Amino acid sequence: MDLNYLYKRHQISLFMADNADSEQARRTHHALAKGYAARIAGAKCPRPTASIV
Secondary structure, eight states, X not given: OOHHXXXXXXXXXXXXXXXXXXXXXXXXXXXXXXXXXXXXXXXXXXXXXXXXX
C-alpha cells in the first residue's frame, strides 16, 4: 500500500473527527485514523518473516 495514501487518509480522518457533528461520528473517524496509523507503522517496520531452510 502506498504510504502517501495512508498518510492522506489518516489526516482526512483526523480532520473529519475534529469537525464531526456528533460524538459517534467523532469516535468513528478517530478509530479510522488509529487504523491508518497502525497500517503506517506496519509498513514502516514490517514484521520479520520466518526463514525457510
